[in-house]
Amino acid sequence: MSCSIHQLSATFHLTHQCNLRCTYCYTGEKLNIPMSKATADKGIDFVFEEARKNGIEKLLIMFFGGEPLIEKALLLYIADRFIREKGDIEVNFQMSTNGTLLMPNLLDELLRRRIYISLSIDGSPEITDRQRPNAAGKGTSKAIEKAGRLLLSCNPATNVTCVITPESAPHVAESVDWIYGQGFRYITTTLDYSGAWTTDDMQQLKAAYQKLAVWYERKMKAQERFYLSSFDERIQSRTMNPLKPTERCLIGYKQFSIAPDGELYPCITFVTTEKIPEFMIGHVEHGFNEDCRDYISRASEKEKPECAGCAIKDRCSSWCACVNYMSTGSVEQASPVVCHHEKILMPIVDKVANRLWKKRSRMFVHKHYNPVYPIISHIEITA
């Protein structure tokens, strides 16, 4: 996750409760512990104070859970306060949801406050039902599909997050195609980094990515506008200037999470029901514990000796502390899942990109080298 120098990103974890029981969820037991209004107020004051103290121009406020829509009244209250009190600061909102509680009236309320919604869908109904059952153990694909249609009708540029687990790995291409077929044009795929990945799983994932490469190439040749993180991010890791350490999320500095009880964490990954004291970097009541914050930030930025001499080190996200933590239990150690994943995916992506470049694919050239492409394509998708 990256932030520009003038942007601060704060995530409000409104509750630990969730109506789904995703097989890969890392946030621990689903307890009904919502954030109190008083904590929310303190959290808002704290964020404004941090922003003004550091001369921040842009604030990105994110809502997370559990499922944030369980606490919809609190969510709207927080958003309203930010809008009311923002002053000169530009405030943007984002929310990640499973969509099952999304109703037209509620959606209207969210859109009125310009809250950008990202929907979690893991692929075709079979995969979603298997990976994302509700608390009663029943599949939720129908409710999620319905939410997808509702969201797309309001915002065709809705982002979908698709989690790839060792079980769903062989079906990545089909999953992406299914999601695309539903009308989504911004697709972010991410691995279940805490999953028990094996080399066999990675081989299956490789075969699936090869299929996805064919899909990607076809779509590019057909001049379709879309964003697929697994491919586009890797191409951008070559076409765009790599992020300097100071341009990254600066875990705990330019980005932090507020847990339902007001505790501060460096990233959403560390906010779980089972508290992890070593990653608590403060509290909204009394601010940051600077020593703790500094230690975590330095630890995550440390050179990884295990990556020394790697030919794709500069294009890899081995610096991401939360992924490393999820995968190894330490922010200092590079994740073997990330390592294997990059080693199988990078050559596949580069091959496709080479082919498209050889053909001077017009869409490829503009997508990856034209600085105004993101704006123009967004307008085209939403037009």
Place this chain on the structure above:
Amino acid sequence: MKKKNTLSVKPLRRYNTPIYPSYLDKNPIEHPDTLPYPFTYKALQALAAAGILVGASCSPTKEGSNNLLATPQQEVVQDSLTNPFAFENLRIPYRPAMFGTGMPARLSREDARTVIYQVFVEEGLNPKKNYHYKNDSISVVLDGFDPKSNIGYIWVDGYNMGGGIVAARNGDIKRRSAYEGRKRTVLGWYPGDANLKEFEEHMELAVKYADNDSLKIELGQQFNEAKLIDNPDEKIAAYRAILVEHRIKSTIQRKIGITMKAAEERTRLARDYFQKHLNENSTQADKARAYTNWMFRNSVEQYLQGEDVDETTKQQMRDMMDNILDLENEEEKIHKYDVMISFLSIYRAASMYKIYDTTKVMQVFKADDMNGVIENMQQLEIEIADQKLTLQEAQYLKNIHRTEQDYIAQIGARDRRFHYSQPSIFMNFTKEEEEKLQKIKSTGTAWEYQKARREFANNDEKRDPKAEALKALETQVRQYIQWAKQQGAY
């Protein structure tokens, strides 16, 4: 103990540097040849209306400002250029005319290819002749292709037109006659338990060879939905509903499908056979041998398609055919072939095509030696079918600029723009003369008209219709290259 298949971090020591530009290279957007952003028409309208383009066209780099975004005017100019070789101009599926004296003259293969090649070169391209264009979906020999610019061409005439193209045209005529003036009935086909599988096969063919894309989609959707029905009675009812709605006559549809499929398959098989057995160094004798072997195999196979040939006989015939083809001695081969054909003639079905083919083969084989075979072959104007184009491939080439971003002009000998009148003293008038004649015809007497015709016919300064046709071809090819370049070919 660590499991064998658990993951660990291992640096990648070697990695091939990708060829696409990195952030350290010059941004390709700044390159003068980079084409403008391919706005969708809808977006272009929306942007123009919102006035965003004006602002957006200001690039962050000075050099790139011309290429970064097209202005609406540039885009409109680009849209105004169209592909002069639209698929319809090929006028395929094609049915050869069996009779008639009023046929216009068509450009010869040699003349047309020479002109097209010259235009390509003049436009700064470097087309490789007889370029074997191959990917997962297609394998055709193009008359010219410049891999650097992704622009090429193929001259489509009787030489490289596959059997499927002819069969499809016949199919169209039959299909139309089957549809027209019929009542909305099932037309004799009743899918039931016994023939369900057969019906489904025929429906698949009907979908595949549907008249147009919309029918293909509609029919395909209805058929696929019906196929998913579990209850057999309901499924049959759904199938019947499709038949009623689209008035598909089973016998016609079956025949079209099978003929078409067989013709396409035959073209593909023949091409594969010749490509396998011949190469650039093959002599005319090699070609003759390959051709006769293929025709022999083909003709035998056609006999074997007869419904009254049982499986044992088919296998025996195929074994016998393989044995004959393996023979080194040509005389012995011819003799055994004769015996086999005589034997097979009892299975001969009343099909003109089979008799025609067999007769050709017989004529070729009846020569005394290989020189005779070659001579016969030349007399019969037999062409080696290693470059035949199937209908499916022609249709694939139609959209190849979208799927592969290659620009391949399919230029047809039957494109009416390149037809010309046969030179004749009665017809070979200049444009001015024709205009004058028209005027006299409408205002003067018949005598005056005939007199003028005779007078003009003796005029020495005659136009050259063939040169005009070649000029028209040249113009269209030049326009195609411009269009392709503007569309995205470099």
